[in-house]
Every structure is written in structure tokens, then in C-alpha cells.
Amino acid sequence: MTQVYNFSSGPAMLPAEVLRRAEQELTNWHGLGTSVMEISHRSKEFMQVAEEAEQDFRDLLKIPANYKVLFCHGGARAQFAAIPGNLLGNASSADYVDGGYWAHSAIKEAEKYCSPRTLDVKTTLDGKRAILPMSEWDLSDDAAYVHFCPNETIDGIAIDEQPDFGNKIVVADFSSTILSRPIDVNRYGVIYAGAQKNVGPAGLTLVIVREDLLGKAHPYVPSILDYQVLAENGSMFNTPPTFAWYLSGLVFKWLKEKGGVGEIDKINQAKADLLYGLIDKSDFYRNDVATKNRSRMNIPFQLADASLDKVFLDESLKVGLHALKGHRVVGGMRASIYNAMPLEGVKALTDFMIDFERRHG
Numbered sequence: 001m002t003q004v005y006n007f008s009s010g011p012a013m014l015p016a017e018v019l020r021r022a023e024q025e026l027t028n029w030h031g032l033g034t035s036v037m038e039i040s041h042r043s044k045e046f047m048q049v050a051e052e053a054e055q056d057f058r059d060l061l062k063i064p065a066n067y068k069v070l071f072c073h074g075g076a077r078a079q080f081a082a083i084p085g086n087l088l089g090n091a092s093s094a095d096y097v098d099g100g101y102w103a104h105s106a107i108k109e110a111e112k113y114c115s116p117r118t119l120d121v122k123t124t125l126d127g128k129r130a131i132l133p134m135s136e137w138d139l140s141d142d143a144a145y146v147h148f149c150p151n152e153t154i155d156g157i158a159i160d161e162q163p164d165f166g167n168k169i170v171v172a173d174f175s176s177t178i179l180s181r182p183i184d185v186n187r188y189g190v191i192y193a194g195a196q197k198n199v200g201p202a203g204l205t206l207v208i209v210r211e212d213l214l215g216k217a218h219p220y221v222p223s224i225l226d227y228q229v230l231a232e233n234g235s236m237f238n239t240p241p242t243f244a245w246y247l248s249g250l251v252f253k254w255l256k257e258k259g260g261v262g263e264i265d266k267i268n269q270a271k272a273d274l275l276y277g278l279i280d281k282s283d284f285y286r287n288d289v290a291t292k293n294r295s296r297m298n299i300p301f302q303l304a305d306a307s308l309d310k311v312f313l314d315e316s317l318k319v320g321l322h323a324l325k326g327h328r329v330v331g332g333m334r335a336s337i338y339n340a341m342p343l344e345g346v347k348a349l350t351d352f353m354i355d356f357e358r359r360h361g
């Protein structure tokens with residue numbers, strides 16, 4: 001069978017080693033004669049899985065003791081509602097940095113609960129799409145918090161600067177970049193991420209929340225989105241997505257074995273350099289994001305002749321390079337190259353692109 005490399009933006013590729021392990025133990029997990037999906041989330045066996053996964057995640061991101069880690073349902077979009085619900089308090093406004101599609105979607109949801117103050121940080125640099133540096137973000141004094149998205153999965157734009165906004169509560173949607181590079185958790189009030197890109201299967205959402213922000217939820221916030229309720233119940237107020245939790249735990253162990261976030265950071269840089277390097281050298285492929293804001297996780301690119309898009313997608317699929325179609329709002333191509341994508345996968349893609357250009361350019 002052709003070696004397949006899956007460039008899907010999410011649900012995305014998982015490490016092959018993790019899938020093999022899950023396959024081996026699927027029907028007889030830990031000698032129980034049943035799968036991990038079929039046992040109680042409160043059983044001692046599952047509790048051990050849950051605790052180990054949390055500890056490994058904490059180790060990987062060096063999460064300080066005064067932060068809770070919550071294993072939630074509902075994807076990142078549920079967090080778009082949970083954030084204002086938990087953090088607004090008596091305030092009527094929060095600062096929302098609009099850097100792309102997902103940051104904008106968070107604003108739309110927040111409008112149901114408050115009057116978000118939108119900061120449009122999109123700009124251009126040498127004719128390419130870029131984001132204003134954080135020092136130029138015009139934050140307000142009375143905002144309950146500031147929300148931003150460090151990696152725009154669709155736009156292929158990243159904000160790699162780490163926030164340094166004094167006492168302001170910084171909230172960030174790390175859905176498509178969590179665990180891809182080291183971050184200083186201390187700079188954030190809340191970090192959240194849907195699992196289905198860099199962590200594990202869809203259905204699980206990770207939330208890292210500073211303890212002093214718990215217990216402030218609006219009375220109408222559903223209990224399953226109330227951080228205090230989730231924290232008090234060890235993320236088991238209701239039945240958690242146990243299989244996704246277990247599989248994410250395997251991914252955390254895989255990442256630790258690879259040397260952790262510091263090591264994967266270097267590999268991610270090498271992968272991105274390889275693909276952007278090829279795009280920049282060629283007149284046939286184009287990426288229109290300024291270098292300093294280029295995402296290392298989601299790399300959109302256009303062909304000089306858009307009428308070749310379909311041929312490109314058909315041919316790439318035939319050689320095992322899957323899911324390269326760009327998002328419908330952007331068009332063209334997009335290669336999502338999260339932690340689980342090996343360097344060889346990106347090499348296979350660039351080899352194909354060079355050959356495609358030679359034949360069609």
C-alpha cells in the first residue's frame with residue numbers, strides 16, 4: 001500500500017506509533033478483556049489513565065501548580081461561550097483581537113453575552129498579510145479580559161509573540177498550535193484547545209485555567225461549561241469523552257518519548273522551513289503571509305494557475321498525499337503539518353510539488 005501522509009487540518013493525522021498501540025490493546029485493554037471505551041470513567045483503571053494524561057500534559061507544557069487542567073466536551077466553539085460565561089463577572093466588555101477566521105468566530109459568539117471590543121490587528125507588510133505587533137494592540141483599561149488566537153488554522157497566520165500585558169487576563173485559543181512549541185503558561189489566564197489537531201481525536205477540549213479565575217461563572221452558564229464545577233469534579237461532572245482522553249494520553253507519552261515540546265519545536269521548524277523554502281523559491285507556488293506571521297502548523301499556498309488546482313489535488317491523492325485542499329473561504333491548497341506529521345511527509349509533499357511544477361509549470 002502507498003504510504004499515506006494526511007495533511008488534514010483536523011481531525012488530523014495522529015502518530016503512527018500511537019495508533020498501532022491503540023490497535024494492539026483495543027479489544028483487551030490492560031488485560032481486562034474489554035476495551036477502554038467500555039469501562040466506567042470512575043473505575044480505578046480509567047482514573048489512572050486520566051491522572052497520567054493530565055500529569056504528562058502538565059509536564060510537557062510545564063504548567064504551574066496554580067493552574068487547573070480541565071478535560072472538556074464541546075470543542076473550541078463551546079469555549080467561545082464558556083470564556084465570557086466564566087470570566088466577564090460584572091463587566092460588560094472584553095477585548096477581542098481579530099486576527100483571522102477563528103478569532104472572528106469567537107467574537108461573534110461573545111456578542112451573545114457582552115459587547116466585545118474588537119481590535120482589528122490585520123495589516124500588510126511588503127504587500128503580504130501580517131498582524132500588528134502586540135505593542136501596537138490598543139487594549140482598553142476596563143475590559144474583563146483580552147482574547148486572541150495564536151494560530152489561525154484557515155488563514156495560515158500565527159502570532160508567535162508571547163503576551164506581556166501586565167495584570168490583564170489573557171485568554172488564548174491554542175486549538176491548532178498547542179504543544180507545538182514551548183510557551184510560558186504564566187502569561188495566560190486561560191488557554192484552551194480542541195484536541196483534534198495536535199493532541200488526539202475530536203471530542204475532547206483541553207482548558208488550562210488559573211485558579212483565581214474559578215468560581216466567577218454567570219449563574220446561567222451551563223454547569224458543564226462552569227470551570228469551577230469541572231475543576232471540583234476532576235472534569236467528571238458528567239461522563240467525559242473517555243476514549244479521546246485515553247488516546248490523547250498516549251499522544252502525550254509519545255511526545256515525551258520524542259524529547260518533549262522543545263524537541264518537537266525544532267522538528268516543526270524544519271518542516272515549515274522545507275515547505276516555505278520551496279514555495280518562496282518557486283514562481284509557480286505562492287504564500288501571501290509575511291514571514292514573521294507565517295504559521296508553522298497550517299501552510300496555505302496557491303498555484304500560479306488556479307485552473308490546475310483540481311489536477312494538483314487528484315495527482316497528490318494518487319501518490320498518498322491526502323487532504324491538501326484549502327479551506328473554502330481561502331481556496332487554493334493548505335498543508336496542515338501538526339506534530340504527528342513526520343519530516344518525511346513534508347519531504348514527500350515538496351518532492352511532489354517540484355515534480356508537479358516541472359510537468360505543469
Ligand code: PMP
Nearest residue numbers: 075076077102153173175176194
Ligand atoms: N479555533 C481554532 C483555531 C480552530 O482551528 C477551530 C477548528 N478548526 C476552532 C476554533 C473550532 O473548533 P471546534 O470545531 O473544536 O469547536
